[in-house]
Amino acid sequence: MEKHAVQLAGSTSEDSRLKTLFKTLSKQKMLMLMSLPFLVWVILFKYIPLWGWTIAFQKFKLAKDLFDQTWIGLDNFKSLFQEQQFYLVLRNTLVMSSINLVLGFATAIVLALLLNELRKVYFKRTVQTISYLPHFISWVVAANIVQTALAPEGIVNVLLLRLQLIDHPILWLGVGEYFWGILGVTEVWKNVGWNTIIYLAAITTIDPTQYEAAEMDGASRLQRMWHVTLPGMKPVIVILLIMNLGHILESGFEAQYLLGNGINVEFSENLDIFVLKYGMQMNNFGLATAAGMFKTVVSFIFLIAANNLAKRMGESRLY
Amino acid sequence: MEHTKTARNSSIGDKIFDVCNIIFMIILVILTLYPFLNMFALSFNDANDSIRGSIYIWPREWTLRNFEYVFNESNVFYATFISAARTIIGTIISVFCTAMLAYTISRPEYALKKFVSMTFIFTMYFSGGLIPTYLLNKELGMLNSFWVYIIPGIIGVFNMIVIRSFIEGLPEGIMESAKMDGAGDFITFARIVLPLTIPALATVSLFVAVSQWNSWFDVFLYNSSRPNLSTLQYELMKVLSTSSATTSSGGSAADAFANAQGNVTTVTPTSVRATMTIVASVPIIMVYPFLQKYFVKGMVVGGVKG
Numbered sequence: 001m002e003k004h005a006v007q008l009a010g011s012t013s014e015d016s017r018l019k020t021l022f023k024t025l026s027k028q029k030m031l032m033l034m035s036l037p038f039l040v041w042v043i044l045f046k047y048i049p050l051w052g053w054t055i056a057f058q059k060f061k062l063a064k065d066l067f068d069q070t071w072i073g074l075d076n077f078k079s080l081f082q083e084q085q086f087y088l089v090l091r092n093t094l095v096m097s098s099i100n101l102v103l104g105f106a107t108a109i110v111l112a113l114l115l116n117e118l119r120k121v122y123f124k125r126t127v128q129t130i131s132y133l134p135h136f137i138s139w140v141v142a143a144n145i146v147q148t149a150l151a152p153e154g155i156v157n158v159l160l161l162r163l164q165l166i167d168h169p170i171l172w173l174g175v176g177e178y179f180w181g182i183l184g185v186t187e188v189w190k191n192v193g194w195n196t197i198i199y200l201a202a203i204t205t206i207d208p209t210q211y212e213a214a215e216m217d218g219a220s221r222l223q224r225m226w227h228v229t230l231p232g233m234k235p236v237i238v239i240l241l242i243m244n245l246g247h248i249l250e251s252g253f254e255a256q257y258l259l260g261n262g263i264n265v266e267f268s269e270n271l272d273i274f275v276l277k278y279g280m281q282m283n284n285f286g287l288a289t290a291a292g293m294f295k296t297v298v299s300f301i302f303l304i305a306a307n308n309l310a311k312r313m314g315e316s317r318l319y
Numbered sequence: 320m321e322h323t324k325t326a327r328n329s330s331i332g333d334k335i336f337d338v339c340n341i342i343f344m345i346i347l348v349i350l351t352l353y354p355f356l357n358m359f360a361l362s363f364n365d366a367n368d369s370i371r372g373s374i375y376i377w378p379r380e381w382t383l384r385n386f387e388y389v390f391n392e393s394n395v396f397y398a399t400f401i402s403a404a405r406t407i408i409g410t411i412i413s414v415f416c417t418a419m420l421a422y423t424i425s426r427p428e429y430a431l432k433k434f435v436s437m438t439f440i441f442t443m444y445f446s447g448g449l450i451p452t453y454l455l456n457k458e459l460g461m462l463n464s465f466w467v468y469i470i471p472g473i474i475g476v477f478n479m480i481v482i483r484s485f486i487e488g489l490p491e492g493i494m495e496s497a498k499m500d501g502a503g504d505f506i507t508f509a510r511i512v513l514p515l516t517i518p519a520l521a522t523v524s525l526f527v528a529v530s531q532w533n534s535w536f537d538v539f540l541y542n543s544s545r546p547n548l549s550t551l552q553y554e555l556m557k558v559l560s561t562s563s564a565t566t567s568s569g570g571s572a573a574d575a576f577a578n579a580q581g582n583v584t585t586v587t588p589t590s591v592r593a594t595m596t597i598v599a600s601v602p603i604i605m606v607y608p609f610l611q612k613y614f615v616k617g618m619v620v621g622g623v624k625g
Binding site for chain 2 (some may be wrong): 021025030035038039043044047048049115123130132137138143149189193197222253258272279280296299
């Protein structure tokens with residue numbers, strides 16, 4: 001019934017735009033039927049929670065109806081910014097996401113460069129397949145693996161003892177100062193293979209004649225990697241770096257929650273755990289929502305800034 | 320003379336580089352696989368024997384006791400069923416709906432194309448956050464229900480972009496000719512577009528299935544008081560969180576988990592954890608390598624356009 005939709009759209013130039021729109025839409029009933037239920041869904045599940053931000057300005061009590069709450073202005077934000085714990089979790093969030101950013105980028109770029117130099121296609125594919133594995137397992141499994149490996153009789157302590165680098169087993173997760181390092185290494189272990197996908201795709205777009213020219217000029221293997229492959233990856237690196245700067249307040253949640261414990265809490269607790277703790281465990285919904293709102297708004301500002309930066313640097317826009 | 324010398328030198332340099340590179344890759348493979356092999360060895364090894372230590376990548380005393388114990392005497396069997404159910408139902412519903420939505424916003428003539436896609440893409444950057452989302456699901460009566468695993472995640476925006484990009488890459492003539500034959504949009508989508516989109520659907524199905532299978536936080540948040548809606552990952556998480564960094568081999572509360580079943584002599588917390596880890600990761604390990612060529616493409620498309 002809508003087979004002429006294309007021809008009809010825009011053919012009634014004498015009508016006002018709104019009229020045209022409705023006329024077009026009446027021809028596109030099926031397309032609307034196929035998309036509008038999801039529009040309702042997205043408004044319900046993604047936009048109405050935005051309205052839930054009003055909780056940040058209320059003395060929210062679960063027992064009361066949503067519309068009967070007491071408004072208290074900016075009191076929640078005041079107590080949030082006076083909370084010592086808030087600055088601690090903010091520090092942890094920023095430090096952990098910076099570590100993840102730097103380590104994640106460096107390791108993935110190096111691994112992509114090295115994978116690209118493998119000559120045997122079959123070997124390369126096998127390594128790649130295996131390197132994707134940790135990305136697909138859950139954080140629960142990953143945390144379990146980390147705890148097992150770092151246990152007093154776990155493989156890490158066994159190896160270090162055998163190599164005589166330490167003389168007694170270390171409780172790795174029992175020393176707060178080690179947490180950021182452990183988390184950084186775990187993130188690399190879990191995602192380094194996965195993160196190479198996009199770089200390897202970028203490498204395949206490099207013009208092969210560039211390598212030939214470099215070879216003619218007597219460039220060594222490492223020189224070719226440095227002067228041809230790496231510059232070829234640069235646009236993708238820049239885009240991903242900027243995109244990730246926009247997510248600097250997203251240091252992850254599951255890893256910190258699952259690997260964190262009473263002893264390393266000063267280093268492992270981040271903003272997301274703070275929100276969970278205040279909201280779900282202490283029932284201070286107002287303060288928790290204020291913290292969540294702070295996170296989203298600051299993230300959005302970072303993202304806009306990152307996007308502008310990308311534009312200014314001549315890269316294509318991000319969104 | 321001079322020239323041959325440098326050529327030979329560089330080829331020796333090349334060889335050294337290749338050898339180092341291969342050694343590096345082998346170390347990487349070992350670092351990636353060792354933890355899984357270790358869990359495998361512990362799960363198939365006699366629990367009491369494991370206490371002696373030195374189990375690395377191969378069981379010393381083979382047994383199926385750990386698996387028998389985990390499936391018979393705990394909530395794990397039922398939780399595995401719920402995990403499988405949410406993975407299968409969630410993936411089918413989500414992939415179908417996301418593909419349908421992606422089709423509509425891939426149609427150049429659709430008047431609401433821009434409006435609908437922007438409404439969804441905006442949500443990638445803004446979200447209400449944990450508390451409002453929790454309260455909403457509570458208001459909607461989705462606490463203590465299976466559907467809280469499915470409905471809030473029906474549409475994945477990233478997945479929508481992946482499928483849309485794929486459909487936009489299909490030859491327009493195919494859809495034109497379907498319309499010429501009098502097929503409506505739904506028929507065109509279901510009969511023509513869906514079969515042609517299988518590479519993208521495979522990618523998206525993998526992403527959705529993996530996230531369904533792996534999730535535990537929604538169980539913890541919404542259904543922690545309903546043991547019959549628990550999932551495998553959540554059961555594993557409970558075992559994990561009861562063991563603390565300060566105690567050895569799993570910890571006292573995990574001991575309690577084993578003791579509560581009155582079976583102290585046959586299993587240990589370490590073996591229970593290893594066995595559950597294997598049960599929780601084997602389905603994924605068996606599936607993802609076969610979809611590699613699809614998800615690599617999907618990541619590149621989504622990574623660039625997202």
